[in-house]
Amino acid sequence: MLPELGQIALILALLVSLMQAILPLLGAQRGIGAWMTVARPAAWAQLGLVGLAFAVLTWGFVTQDFSLRYVAENSNSLLPMQYRYSAVWGAHEGSLLLWTLILALWTAAVAALSRALPQIVVARVLGAMGLVSVGFIAFLIFTSNPFERILPAAAEGRDLNPLLQxxxxxxxxxxxxxxxxxxxxxxxxxxxxxxxxxxxxxxxxxxxxxxxxxxxxxxxxxxxxxxxxxxxxxxxxxxxxxxxxxxxxxxxxxxxxxxxxxxxxxxxxxxxxxxxxxxxxxxxxxxxxxxxxxxxxxxxxxxxxxxxxx
CATH class of the missing domain: 1.20.120 (Four Helix Bundle (Hemerythrin (Met), subunit A))
Incomplete structure (x- = not known):
């Protein structure tokens, strides 16, 4: 059930990033203050949702959930605990999720540290960053989904590449x-x-x-x-x-x-x-x-x- 929660979190993050990208930019263009104020809450919500998805994937590695294809292909039951955490970004899908999480962190940092800036500038900056988030989250969901299931679950994983341990x-x-x-x-x-x-x-x-x-x-x-x-x-x-x-x-x-x-x-x-x-x-x-x-x-x-x- 947890992997499905991670998938839902990514889908909601995509919707939030779309809202962050569209409403503040349109609000700045048309001078609508209510639309521009959406930028900061959307940035925080996106961070929470992407962080939740990342935590769910990390938990899959920690607990060795081999029903997840990504976990089964990049871990096994003998992998030391410290490398179970780093294996989260040891291959394609997880590294893109890390990329998206770090983007959400930078976006939230801008939202938190830009209170002295004019509202229209903040709206445009966070809107532009929201557009980047839309691209990466959509790419994750539609082409590089880290929460894809294997049915039935694998009995054992393939292990993380030795060079990466x-x-x-x-x-x-x-x-x-x-x-x-x-x-x-x-x-x-x-x-x-x-x-x-x-x-x-x-x-x-x-x-x-x-x-x-x-x-x-x-x-x-x-x-x-x-x-x-x-x-x-x-x-x-x-x-x-x-x-x-x-x-x-x-x-x-x-x-x-x-x-x-x-x-x-x-x-x-x-x-x-x-x-x-x-x-x-x-x-x-x-x-x-x-x-x-x-x-x-x-x-x-x-x-x-x-x-x-x-």
Whole structure:
């Protein structure tokens, strides 16, 4: 019964994210305050629902519920408890659910820490983040459902990939995803700025930079730590003889890091000199777009890589 609860939570999260994406953006466009106020409660509700789905899947691994296909394919009864928790994001479906949970966390953080911002800006930012959530939750439900059942239940699981039975799996993917998904915040602020007819005014640009720089700094820091942890893990696990091997998936994570570094510098120049305004907006969009590309490459198996197990 619990897996069905997780499935229902995802469906409700999709409906809430649709409401978060549509009503605040329309309210900002038409000047309807009641619609704009929907953004914050929807962000909190989405976090609760996605968190519930993630907790249900985690409980399936802890209790070894082999009626779930995802659990049966990535765990067994002899798997140590610490790796049962990390196995939740050890393959495709669970890692996308982790991605969605972290996006919900970032969205809730913006909702909680943006009370001093104009209502119309908050509505547009949370609306843009809601659109991203709609895409990922719909992808989970319709193509990568982690709650798919096996009838009858498997007697034993296949086990987690031996390469992933390592402390690196516990810390590397969450840190990397915190960086990847964190760039959704400056991306959403960039979209909000583009929707604002007064975005080209110097005072509007100054406000946009003041709001986005802290989020960019934190996301870039998480991504830096995530890449460093991945290099450390690969160094001792794969025996490459170095910290970096230019693996295709390493490169995929390095591209948003470079775009994020460029965004940090562009924001500084725009704030001090007023130049590079268009570049700053473009880099905010590019950093998150490259994060999406990196996530897709890691989890799709399109490229031949040591990450092909994903």
């Amino acid at each position: 390592d402390p690196g799996l516990i810390i590397h993917p969450p840190m990397l995803y915190m960086g990847y998904v964190g760039f959704a915040v400056p991306f959403a602020f960039a979209i909000a700025a583009l929707l604002d007819r007064n975005a080209s005014r110097p005072e509007a640009v100054a406000s946009w930079l003041r709001w986005t720089r802290p989020w960019t700094n934190v996301a870039w820091a998480f991504l830096t730590v995530g890449i460093a942890l991945g290099s450390w893990w690969a160094y001792y696990e794969l025996g490459w003889g170095g910290w970096w091997f230019w693996d295709p998936v390493e490169n995929a994570s390095f591209m948003p890091w470079l775009a994020g570094a460029a965004l940090l510098h562009s924001q500084a120049v725009t704030e001090k000199r007023g130049s590079f305004r268009s570049w700053t907006l473009l880099l905010a969009i590019a950093a998150f777009s490259l994060s999406l590309l990196g996530t897709f490459l890691v989890r799709s198996g399109v490229l031949t890589s040591v990450h092909a197990f994903a």
